[in-house]
Amino acid sequence: MNPVNVINTINSQTEQGITEVYLVACGGSLVDMYPSKYFLESEARKIVTGLYTANEFVHATPKRLNKDSLVIVCSHGGNTPESVEAAKVAKENGAHTIGLTHNNEAALLSYSDHAFVYEWGADTDVKNNPMAIILELVVETLHVTEGYAHYEAFQNGIGKINGIIKKGEQQVAERTKEFADNYKDEELFYILSSGASYGHAYGFAICSLMEMQWLNAASIHSGEYFHGPFEVTDKETPFILLMNEGRTRVLDERAKTFLGQYAEKVEVVDAKELGINTIADEVVEFFNPILFYSIMCVYRAALADVRNHPLETRRYMGKVSY
Structure with a gap:
């Protein structure tokens, strides 16, 4: 179709x-x-x-x-x-x-x-x-x-995103192994992001960590972090920050600065560092979550491997009545 x-x-x-x-x-x-x-x-x-x-x-x-x-x-x-x-x-x-x-x-x-x-x-x-x-x-x-002024830029982005992802997956391969080794014994993670990627922060929490790894996790919008959630920040709690390229990057940067001061267990996954800024500024923010999904699949696979907890393991889903 x-x-x-x-x-x-x-x-x-x-x-x-x-x-x-x-x-x-x-x-x-x-x-x-x-x-x-x-x-x-x-x-x-x-x-x-x-x-x-x-x-x-x-x-x-x-x-x-x-x-x-x-x-x-x-x-x-x-x-x-x-x-x-x-x-x-x-x-x-x-x-x-x-x-x-x-x-x-x-x-x-x-x-x-x-x-x-x-x-x-x-x-x-x-x-x-x-x-x-x-x-x-x-x-x-x-x-x-209604018409969309950046339609062609978006179509160009669709043509580029797969190549960006493939390079990004190679770029983080070693980092994800180090992440998994460092965090394999943790039982709680907070996932931060903003803009179009907030949905993936939520998704990584509920699907990748809670469903697939039986780990406690919660998503926090970078813009809401300073309106309550930052009070749980300490040097023992792991945070994963998905940093967008585009209009809401400033929200993520503010969170990164605070985490750099008051937290120690922080994993920053930066779409800009992974090359997404080769997509036009007018539409790049809409492609961040497509990139993050694939990159975070590498993270969750590394974590599953070191924890010896296969991603397909379930105790309730499809096994009991609900």
Whole structure:
């Protein structure tokens, strides 16, 4: 499927053009949607945006959901009951639906007007992974409905990001091993970031550390760090800071300065250092989380290896009733 064709088709089927975009998923798939939420809230003048965990969308459905709404639902396996039900609810309310999954036989596809069965795995080009596909869909939506001045710069960024990631993964390979050795016995991590990447700070906490490593973790927005959370800063608590390139970098730099004074266990992952500033200034901030996802996969793999705790290990998910 082509994002350009899909959005043009949907927009032509509406009365007023696409007026709302709802991004709906659970867990890691919801995290993949956060950059798109940030993009639309930052760049759109008219389009209303909502980011929903699927079960909340089902039980607290937005009243303005209508036939000019676009609902994008993502589920990696395609059979997450809450996400499938959310797509069904969207259809029942007359909205246009796009489903994303890695499964050709997913139940989600039954309620998707248009479907993207995406690629997955370490060898795939990230532009064919859900985070980038969803971002392309919302950029196209803005471009078609309102116009987007930096559309070409964004497309150039899509063409560059995979190469940046591959170099970045090589750049951090040794650092991640050192990180894992240093922090293998820790039981609590705080993850900081801002802008489009705050969603990945949240995702690394709940998915990579809590789900996959059974470690306590919490995300903190760099802008909120100084409004309560910095009181837990000490020399014993580990912090991971994902530093963005773009408009919110100043928030991350402020946090870095404070951590440098009052903390000792700090791991800084800097998108600028990893080469993302080869993407145009006007759009670079939207690519930070795509880079961070892949880079932090290297971190979590190193941690899993040294802790002898495989990333696939679960005690509840898919094993008990919930």
